[in-house]
Amino acid sequence: MRVLFTGQVAKDPCYPEENEDSIEYSPENRRFALSDGASESFDSKSWAQMLVRQFVLKPELSKEWLAELIAEYTSQFDRETMTWSKQAAFDRGSFATLLGVEVFPNHDTVKIISIGDSLAVLLDGTEFIDSYPYSGAEEFQQRPQLFCTDPVHNSFLSSSDFYSSHFKQWTISEQQSPTVLCMTDALAEWALRNAQKGEPSWEMLKSINDISQLEELVLTEREKKNMRVDDVSLVIVVFD
Amino acid sequence: MSYTAEISRSNPTAFLFLVDQSGSMDDKMSSGRSKAQQVADVLNRTLATLITRCTKSEGTRNYFEIGVIAYGGNGVGNGFQGALGASILHPISAIETSPLKIEERQKKVDDGAGGIISQSIKFPVWFEPQASGGTPMCQAITMAAEELVAWCDSHPNSYPPTVLHITDGESTDGDPEQFASHLRQIQTNDGPVLMFNLHVSTSGAHPIEFPSSESGLPDAYAKLLFRMSSLLPEHLIRFAQEKEFKVGMESRGFMFNADAIQIVDFFDIGTRASQLR
Numbered sequence: 001m002r003v004l005f006t007g008q009v010a011k012d013p014c015y016p017e018e019n020e021d022s023i024e025y026s027p028e029n030r031r032f033a034l035s036d037g038a039s040e041s042f043d044s045k046s047w048a049q050m051l052v053r054q055f056v057l058k059p060e061l062s063k064e065w066l067a068e069l070i071a072e073y074t075s076q077f078d079r080e081t082m083t084w085s086k087q088a089a090f091d092r093g094s095f096a097t098l099l100g101v102e103v104f105p106n107h108d109t110v111k112i113i114s115i116g117d118s119l120a121v122l123l124d125g126t127e128f129i130d131s132y133p134y135s136g137a138e139e140f141q142q143r144p145q146l147f148c149t150d151p152v153h154n155s156f157l158s159s160s161d162f163y164s165s166h167f168k169q170w171t172i173s174e175q176q177s178p179t180v181l182c183m184t185d186a187l188a189e190w191a192l193r194n195a196q197k198g199e200p201s202w203e204m205l206k207s208i209n210d211i212s213q214l215e216e217l218v219l220t221e222r223e224k225k226n227m228r229v230d231d232v233s234l235v236i237v238v239f240d
Numbered sequence: 241m242s243y244t245a246e247i248s249r250s251n252p253t254a255f256l257f258l259v260d261q262s263g264s265m266d267d268k269m270s271s272g273r274s275k276a277q278q279v280a281d282v283l284n285r286t287l288a289t290l291i292t293r294c295t296k297s298e299g300t301r302n303y304f305e306i307g308v309i310a311y312g313g314n315g316v317g318n319g320f321q322g323a324l325g326a327s328i329l330h331p332i333s334a335i336e337t338s339p340l341k342i343e344e345r346q347k348k349v350d351d352g353a354g355g356i357i358s359q360s361i362k363f364p365v366w367f368e369p370q371a372s373g374g375t376p377m378c379q380a381i382t383m384a385a386e387e388l389v390a391w392c393d394s395h396p397n398s399y400p401p402t403v404l405h406i407t408d409g410e411s412t413d414g415d416p417e418q419f420a421s422h423l424r425q426i427q428t429n430d431g432p433v434l435m436f437n438l439h440v441s442t443s444g445a446h447p448i449e450f451p452s453s454e455s456g457l458p459d460a461y462a463k464l465l466f467r468m469s470s471l472l473p474e475h476l477i478r479f480a481q482e483k484e485f486k487v488g489m490e491s492r493g494f495m496f497n498a499d500a501i502q503i504v505d506f507f508d509i510g511t512r513a514s515q516l517r
Contacts, residue, residue: 012248043297077297084362085336088288089295091361143482152350229246
């Protein structure tokens with residue numbers, strides 16, 4: 001497993017420091033993760049960072065796994081000294097996706113966990129094989145489930161179909177030149193729409209090896225109104 | 241395509257509330273509270289919710305500009321008082337810092353470990369209930385139009401303003417239809433101003449929510465408010481459907497005989513402008 005590229009383009013060029021996406025990878029653990037913090041959140045940037053950091057250290061999701069993170073998030077703030085609006089926003093919570101990828105070389109498999117609408121794509125060379133959790137651009141119109149710092153919104157983690165509805169496994173030995181692309185929703189929606197139009201962008205996305213290439217692509221497609229204005233993250237991983 | 245502009249600090253959108261404060265707003269609803277009290281309460285909650293949606297750990301971002309025009313026995317004027325009384329539309333951070341008062345209330349919340357605890361929350365109040373005199377609706381819509389012409393001129397690329405009009409009675413200064421039509425012709429490059437009308441009622445009649453034609457409406461007044469209302473844009477149709485309203489491409493932003501629950505839903509749906517960034 002080799003991480004060929006990770007890069008991010010902020011939604012607002014005037015405020016690059018406000019990018020709320022987060023990427024983390026651990027070559028020794030053969031895991032990487034991407035999280036998209038929701039715009040309407042108190043502090044989704046730090047929540048997204050915590051989710052990806054926790055996943056690459058401990059990929060077994062559970063109620064306790066999440067409770068530990070929420071406790072850490074909450075301990076950063078003193079609710080009682082906040083203004084009324086910060087208190088209300090803090091109570092409303094912070095929301096973020098989690099797309100976690102774990103590689104099992106002994107079994108030639110890649111396990112994906114997905115909460116929300118960040119997308120993983122499996123390519124063979126530059127040929128599209130599969131994507132998860134969505135396969136069509138229209139699916140991004142849904143309101144996705146997200147991990148929240150308010151436990152009330154995380155009840156789906158305890159449901160009996162959580163694993164069947166949030167996990168996917170790909171057998172990479174079936175591909176000659178397997179590549180996994182992970183991306184946040186604006187880029188993912190754009191890429192799936194292009195594929196549906198018969199104009200796939202996979203080869204071009206896979207060829208990105210410098211942040212300036214990603215920036216040029218995103219800014220050009222935003223300008224043409226082909227891509228929603230949102231934080232964009234891309235991770236490219238190959239399996240030699 | 242209209243109503244697709246992303247809302248940002250450099251391209252905010254505006255919400256302008258037109259609130260009927262005529263004498264009949266003092267009538268009691270089934271909840272035992274007057275229509276004026278119910279509307280003031282929901283308006284205060286809506287302002288707090290809009291501010292909360294814009295507030296991050298570092299502060300409140302100016303994604304929205306907000307105004308309230310009130311009309312009734314005292315004529316037509318600014319619904320805000322104090323520091324906010326000098327102009328109609330304000331950046332949302334200015335609204336955040338200038339409530340008339342902040343009440344302390346208790347709320348039951350999940351403690352995250354299977355229990356329920358009581359938590360103190362702060363409830364800001366900007367708008368007090370008032371009810372007297374006639375219903376100068378045409379003057380109020382004219383004032384709204386003057387504000388929004390200037391606003392759209394200075395925000396040409398923004399998601400267009402949304403006017404949320406709350407009334408319980410018929411206009412006493414003429415036929416408002418033409419005024420509403422002119423208001424809905426004001427536009428930014430992202431589309432014309434949206435006008436949504438809410439009729440609040442003390443009658444026990446069944447409410448009519450987001451109708452798609454005037455044929456099923458009970459009287460000429462309901463039909464007039466229907467014609468004064470904009471079609472719901474696509475993203476608001478989706479949002480209304482998520483709230484289990486039966487809406488389609490022809491549905492208009494109008495509720496007739498709305499009760500307390502519908503008032504909350506009307507404000508919630510009407511203020512769901514497109515994506516914030």
